[in-house]
Amino acid sequence: MRERTSIDTSKRYTPKWSSNDVESHKAYTSLRWDPSKHFTLRSVFFYQDTRIRNHLISFSQQVDKTFIPRTTNFPWEKYENYGGYIYLDTRFSTFAVDHKLTLGYSSTYYEYFLRGNGFVLRSGTSLSLNEVKNLSEPDWGESFGKGTVSSPWIDQYNNVLIGDDITFNDQWSAMIGFNYATTMNKASGFYGDGIKYEKSALTPSVSVLYKPIKDVTTYVSYMEALERGTRVGNTYTNFGEVFPPLVSKQYEVGLKYDVNPNLLLSTALFRIEKANQFSNQAMPIPTYVQDGLQVHNGVELILTGKVTDNLTIMGGGTLMDISVEKANDPALEGKKPVNAASRMGKIYAEYALPWITGLSLTGGIYYTSERYGNAANTDKIPSYTLYDIGARYATRVLDKSLIIRLNVINLTGKNYWQDATYLGVPRTVAFSASMNF
Numbered sequence: 207m208r209e210r211t212s213i214d215t216s217k218r219y220t221p222k223w224s225s226n227d228v229e230s231h232k233a234y235t236s237l238r239w240d241p242s243k244h245f246t247l248r249s250v251f252f253y254q255d256t257r258i259r260n261h262l263i264s265f266s267q268q269v270d271k272t273f274i275p276r277t278t279n280f281p282w283e284k285y286e287n288y289g290g291y292i293y294l295d296t297r298f299s300t301f302a303v304d305h306k307l308t309l310g311y312s313s314t315y316y317e318y319f320l321r322g323n324g325f326v327l328r329s330g331t332s333l334s335l336n337e338v339k340n341l342s343e344p345d346w347g348e349s350f351g352k353g354t355v356s357s358p359w360i361d362q363y364n365n366v367l368i369g370d371d372i373t374f375n376d377q378w379s380a381m382i383g384f385n386y387a388t389t390m391n392k393a394s395g396f397y398g399d400g401i402k403y404e405k406s407a408l409t410p411s412v413s414v415l416y417k418p419i420k421d422v423t424t425y426v427s428y429m430e431a432l433e434r435g436t437r438v439g440n441t442y443t444n445f446g447e448v449f450p451p452l453v454s455k456q457y458e459v460g461l462k463y464d465v466n467p468n469l470l471l472s473t474a475l476f477r478i479e480k481a482n483q484f485s486n487q488a489m490p491i492p493t494y495v496q497d498g499l500q501v502h503n504g505v506e507l508i509l510t511g512k513v514t515d516n517l518t519i520m521g522g523g524t525l526m527d528i529s530v531e532k533a534n535d536p537a538l539e540g541k542k543p544v545n546a547a548s549r550m551g552k553i554y555a556e557y558a559l560p561w562i563t564g565l566s567l568t569g570g571i572y573y574t575s576e577r578y579g580n581a582a583n584t585d586k587i588p589s590y591t592l593y594d595i596g597a598r599y600a601t602r603v604l605d606k607s608l609i610i611r612l613n614v615i616n617l618t619g620k621n622y623w624q625d626a627t628y629l630g631v632p633r634t635v636a637f638s639a640s641m642n643f
Contacts, residue, residue: 289314322353498533
């Protein structure tokens with residue numbers, strides 16, 4: 207077992223020529239129409255255009271505390287993402303049973319464009335972090351960034367759903383729904399020669415609720431979801447491979463208690479079953495793998511709302527027993543999934559100063575337990591606790607709403623690993639102002 211090296215996240219370790227430039231534009235519109243008290247029509251449509259140009263450097267830590275850098279250079283890329291939904295809600299009764307029936311359709315479409323043959327990857331030799339920042343920029347080749355624009359990747363996800371929120375009486379109610387989901391992918395060029403798949407599944411969701419007393423609600427629920435296949439990223443040998451879509455399952459039993467009209471306490475026991483996916487940590491370049499099933503059995507406790515007229519809190523904790531089951535590789539069975547923490551907790555609070563109208567102080571504490579950075583559970587990522595503080599001031603200028611925010615993230619400058627691949631965020635000071643016109 208080895209623990210990760212503590213790295214000073216306030217310093218820059220990448221060379222000056224590395225960069226990440228992003229330009230994004232998004233349009234969004236929504237509509238709600240109530241033609242009568244029995245019907246409501248809701249719809250949303252969005253379009254997003256994103257252009258990216260970057261040099262990325264990723265690191266693989268070695269046993270001797272050195273790092274192997276892998277440098278990836280991308281030409282300008284473009285992503286188009288658009289979609290929306292349309293839902294019709296109708297309310298009616300059958301004898302003494304009330305219904306809120308929802309029929310709907312949603313769709314998202316994602317297309318990727320690039321110029322020429324795409325990115326270029328260079329892998330180096332073991333270096334210290336101080337040596338990495340002095341790396342010279344590689345020769346990317348004369349043809350890099352040239353050529354015609356093509357679209358080697360398309361994703362689409364469609365849903366047709368029907369759901370009924372049923373109220374039997376003051377104590378008993380239920381929510382029943384069915385979603386017919388279809389996920390499609392088409393790849394070409396360096397992603398593969400005419401790779402294409404389409405999979406559909408009918409996934410149910412069922413909840414039964416019981417109120418033993420006025421302020422307490424208990425429930426049991428079951429849900430399935432079709433998850434699109436993961437596209438393997440550019441830091442792996444099988445870059446561009448698309449894993450098959452899978453259906454995940456979630457079981458839950460819980461209780462909600464209205465402590466007062468503005469404060470809610472909830473607790474739940476749950477079980478989540480989903481695909482196990484991880485890097486095999488091979489050197490110099492790893493392969494991304496889908497093998498078996500990971501299961502999360504857990505309990506959570508959440509408190510959210512106003513404790514007083516001036517103090518608002520949102521806090522809770524989660525404890526989980528997590529393990530890998532049904533793996534093709536017997537050595538994986540019983541291990542912990544990669545990047546999965548078994549204990550998490552957070553508390554966030556806002557206090558509105560009674561003597562300064564519009565000014566609120568904010569703060570949060572966030573805890574994540576240790577995790578593992580590889581499937582064999584020999585790479586241990588330490589636990590960490592982060593602290594944030596801030597202030598928010600809301601006022602009106604020229605009869606327009608103005609909100610000013612100042613936040614300090616990671617107040618103590620904690621050095622930590624966010625997951626198996628990325629370092630945590632250093633101490634960061636953020637200022638913003640927003641106005642509604």
